[in-house]
Amino acid sequence: TASTVASAELNRRARAVMPGGNSRTAVYSSPYPIYVRYGHGARVVDVDGTERLDFLNNSTALIHGHAHPTIVRAVAEAAARGTSFGMPTETEVAFAEALTARNETFEHVRFTSTGTEAVMMAVQAARAHTLRPKLAKIAGAYHGAYDATAINNDGSGSLITHATLGIPAGVSDNTVIIPFNDPEGALEVLGRHAGELAAILIDPLPWRIGLVPASAEYLAALRGFCDEHDVVLISDEVGSFRIGMGGAIAEFGYAADLTVLGKVIAGGMPIGAVTGRRDVMAVFDPSAGSPPLPHSGSYNANPVSMSAGLASLALLTSDEMDRINGLGADVRDRMRQILADHTPGGWTVNGNGSLFRVLGPNATGADGRPVNAVNLLSRALLRHGVHIGDSGLGCVSTAMEPDDVDAFARAFTAAADDVRACLAQ
């Protein structure tokens, strides 16, 4: 097993100055995370010098892998001209044109620095447009750190409202929870709040619930309800936009009123975007005096993120999307076969396009205690030179070739054998 001494020492220093030594819950790992020294293409090298294949790609944001030369050049050239200004730049206009060209429902767009902020502004825009208070969201779906959505966002399908600690009733009372992929169940809940709902917020491929696509019947039911009651349908595609040239809900044959974007659209630089119907986006328009919904942010549309975005979208051609979606299907099939051949069963591999998520059984360890089989698998993969999320999330990047999928499969086979050895026979 590769040394992690340098990571342990860095974490000791980190704990002295940060809660748990951590700035991002998703990156925390016990007893300590592995610290990265640098990444290149499909690989990352840690502070102890160990190189691994990166199939997590910063929770799927790095669709072009690490330090892609075109993106590095775009970022460096933009930074050399100044990293941010109190005035707009041409790159903001060019990136807005490139992004809105990808889907005819993207009539107007507005930039933020994170997906969380874009979700927040989409919900606020829907409330300002409808003057209604309530937001409906899918039980278990994650939409970032905005408190109105940090309710029932932990992957459990429970309709019982459970909010992140400290969220006041004044917030959680306005968030309505609907079941996923249950048209009748969702319409029953929505019907009880029809006149008070500003928006229905969905992730068409909610990864915390297992990266299972929304069904056509479910999307049709929500679309129909929104049309009937003038409710804004918001498709949060921070993670799922990458499955098709126009995004996820378009791939599934439906249209949202607002779409929230992030991650891949800037290929590794901080980014978020709200895009959609011109009449709803009009709440942000300051040209008629003060806008109904003012919205600022020190780095909104900063030229470095905008330049990275132009480069990332230019690299995300239809051929490249087809290629990585093909590699994604191959990697999902390989994992299913390996798990079937090398473990006692109970595993599922889900995903669309270049995304995957491995779900495992509630297993018992050799010591008779319950173990999280997916966590065991992700740790075993780290020992065999591959990084995926500790919840089984992962993706293929455009920096990958079939040889990388072969190398992944070899490591996955060895990791599956390790997991089997850890489980009660």
Ligand SMILES: Cc1ncc(COP(=O)(O)O)c(/C=N\OC[C@H]2NC(=O)[C@@H](CON)NC2=O)c1O
């Ligand atoms: C559908 C969706 N909506 C909004 C966001 C928030 O965007 P952000 O502020 O740019 O992170 C996200 C952000 N990231 O989702 C994955 C994220 N959520 C998590 O719970 C952990 C998973 O760790 N295993 N890691 C993560 O990075 C999202 O997926």
